[in-house]
Amino acid sequence: MxxxxxxxxxxxxxxxxxxxxxxxxxxxxxxxxxxxxxxxxxxxxxxxxxxxxxxxxxxxxxxxxxxxxxxxxxxxxxxxxxxxxxxxxxxxxxxxxxxxxxxxxxxxxxxxxxxxxxxxxxxxxxxxxxxxxxxxxxxxxxxxxxxxSKNPLPVVLPTTTNERLRPILEHIHLQVDQPLLLKNIAKLFGFSSRSLSRLFRTDLDISFLQYVKLARIIHSMEKLLQTQMSISEIAYASGYNSPATFSNTFYNLVKVRPVDFRKANREISG
Incomplete structure (x- = not known):
């Protein structure tokens, strides 16, 4: 209440x-x-x-x-x-x-x-x-x-009340800078790769890989706006092996490059 x-x-x-x-x-x-x-x-x-x-x-x-x-x-x-x-x-x-x-x-x-x-x-x-x-x-x-206002921000993460899935999502967010492979996450939480993949699809209407991608991009958006880290540092901290891959993925989802997103949206506190 x-x-x-x-x-x-x-x-x-x-x-x-x-x-x-x-x-x-x-x-x-x-x-x-x-x-x-x-x-x-x-x-x-x-x-x-x-x-x-x-x-x-x-x-x-x-x-x-x-x-x-x-x-x-x-x-x-x-x-x-x-x-x-x-x-x-x-x-x-x-x-x-x-x-x-x-x-x-x-x-x-x-x-x-x-x-x-x-x-x-x-x-x-x-x-x-x-x-x-x-x-x-x-x-x-x-x-x-x-x-x-014609173009809403496209980065949205689905949520769940599924008690089996919630700790997995939490783990993804806590380990977003690490390699996150379906087979490893499934094994860690007692699923087969197929059953965990199916759970993401049925409960969240999104694939495991797409969820991880969105979680990484949202994490990077926080870093872009809240820290002085370089684009390369943010790329690695968000789980990407190269800044170029990070920049391209970010652009595909947000429709601007990370450096332009930071420049347009950064608020410098006095």
Whole structure:
């Protein structure tokens, strides 16, 4: 069950269905899996963050925002300390009709969207329709985001409640810099190669090799944004035998080279 603190926070978000609720903080509310009656726009400054849903785990890099549709169950997991988390909860009726709003996604935050989010940094709590300027501003922000955000970040890891599979996934993440062969992992956890391969396909709808590839790339994204390591060092730390192979794999999944991803998304703390 959620804590009383979590319940009180969700009650604040849901209390006035037609009002936008704004919450900027250096500490994210520690909510369990939950949903609310408003769309959620979240932008995190600094730190490594994952968004967890019932089916997937999403890495939220710097200079990206996440859009969570109203009613979608989720929770946010912080992987390191953060500078600031900015949450804007928008009631669906105030936005234009657009398929964008019904789908969860992580998108780059170009300067216009980032500046519009940061403009709200001194706003807090509910914004009602009678506050016409602020109310219209939030409506415009939502509609601008829908028009500008066309290409969500494609790197998504499926999650599972399967008790036989969860320790294997944990092992992959802990040993991501090491060779991870299906036959070795299967033997370590008491499976045949065929049965473990089948388990990944049936439970996660993904192959073992694809899961390892995604885990390596997400690990590398964290290193690119959170450390001063060189591209070569990150390649080896993420389990690749050569920087060229790492760069090509990264490009195939993320559609930019690792060096360009770092350059575009790195947030230098003051």
């Amino acid at each position: 959620p804590t009383q603190k979590a319940l009180s926070f969700l009650e604040k978000v849901n209390k006035y269905p037609k009002a936008t609720y704004i919450y900027h903080s250096k500490i994210e509310e520690r909510l369990l899996m939950h949903s609310h009656n408003k769309h959620q726009l979240t932008y995190v400054e600094g730190g490594a963050v994952y968004l967890k849903t019932k089916d997937n785990s999403y890495f939220l890099p710097a200079r990206h925002f996440v859009w969570i549709p109203a009613g979608m169950e989720h929770f946010i997991e912080l992987k390191s300390s953060i500078s600031m988390i900015r949450n804007i909860y928008i009631p669906p009726p105030i936005l234009n009709s657009n398929d964008f709003f019904a789908t969860m996604g992580i998108y780059p935050a170009p300067n216009l969207i980032l500046e519009m989010i940061l403009f709200t940094e001194h706003w807090s709590g509910n914004i009602f329709e009678k506050e016409k300027n602020k109310y219209q501003y939030i409506r415009t922000l939502g509609n601008v985001i829908a028009e500008m």
